[in-house]
Amino acid sequence: MSPVEPCYVIRGGRPLRGDVTVSGSKNAALYAVAAGLLTADTLTLRNVPEIADIGELAEILRGLGSRVEIEGETVRITTPTITSTAPPAEQVMRLRASFLVMGPLLARAGEAECVPPGGDVIGSRPLDVHFVGFRMLGASVTRNGANWRAEAARLRGARIFFDYPSVLGTVNVLFAAVLAEGHTTIVNAAPEPEVAMAARLLNAMGARITGEGTPTVEVEGVLSLHGADFPIVPDRLEAGTYLLAGAATGGDVRVTNAVPDHMDSLIAKLREMGMTVEANPEVGIRAIANGPLQAIQVQAVPYPGFATDLHPQMAAAMTQAQGISLVHERVYDNRTLYVNELRKLGARMITAGDTVIIEGPTPLIGSAVRALDIRAGAAVVVAGLAAEGETTVLGIGHLDRGYAGLQERLSALGADIERR
DSSP states (O other), rough: TTTTTEEEEOOOOOOOOOEEEOOOOOHHHHHHHHGGGOSSSSSEEOOOOOOOOHHHHHHHHHTTOOOOEETEEEEEEEEEOOOSSOOOHHHHHTTTTGGHHHHHHHHHHEEEEEOOOOOSSSSOOOHHHHHHHHHHTEEEEEEEEHHHEESSSSBBOOOOSSOOOHHHHHHHHHHTTTTTTSSEEEOOOOHHHHHHHHHHHHHTTOOOOTTTSSSSEEOOOOSSOEEEEEEOBOOOHHHHHHHHHHHTTTOOHHHHHHGGGGGGHHHHHHHTTTTTTEEETTTTEEOOOOOOOOOEEEEEEESSSOOGGHHHHHHHHTHHHHHHEEEEEEOOTTTGHHHHHHHHHHHEEEEEEEEEEEOOOOOOOOOOEEOSSSSHHHHHHHHHHHHBBEEEETTTTTHHHHHHHHHHHHHHOEEEEOOO
């Protein structure tokens, strides 16, 4: 361990209890920040999570001509003119959502050039859906060394079919289509709440989009967009992490601003595990442990199925369930990197292809573990909270990218956690 490497130290074995309010959605906020490139007016975003990824994307936008002001949970973006259509490769490769500048640059400047995006190493991130959409709108897409380049004198609406409902692909093509001439239909669009929010944001800026949140989205192109003042939806993945931490520790946790309609799959699985779950817009979501958790099977699939970004945290909670639990990963081919870290705490789990097999309940014992990506990091935190003794979590820069105020929120629920 480097003497200067920050870490979390968790003294586990304490049930989490109480209320917690989560930040705005990390993913939705990144989409919203990228949308700031689409207008010369000021776009004001509220309830933006105070995480490293927002700062990374803000730097990318500044290099493209934007003025970006970040004041706590408020972000203001003004882009009078596009001064560059090719963000620096070293910045793009640090952040998966960075590729979302392609659609706005293509729509507003007629060209865009970008290396493939970076971010967590959890599997391949094919770009074919983005390129199919751009080409159908009339752009030429070519490879220029390590960069992908798209250009079009004028985008025109089209009927576009996606081979699979790519979240980033849907958002990027929406960004391009809102300023295209004529009507665009996207078939097999991603229906995630964060994608639907991006569409509502664009409508608040003057776009004409219908069908958001469904597999078929309709877009009537407009000549330009204007500014807006818009709140980011609560983060369902952060909410799910706290609820699963409560489950793993035998606790009683309520996420006061969680949106139940966004979390049907997790609510169903918590109830299947034997938790009592109260869920409505007035109270948010409360999950209460009534006794030993029961083993279940989970399939991590695209929305509205169980979120792949909650798979590792669910697996950590399953170590405390009675019987054999299974998690089948259907989205990313390298999602299970967390397994070896949980084994260091005593978890009895193996992988079989894309399936994780977990035997429980397991008395976890504190040890030194590492956050290998954002959600794998959340998994070792959940396991550390359930473990007896002291757990040291290294690599917490990943957690800083996805969870604002993690230590403070967990401490408010009764966790013994400190950052060193």
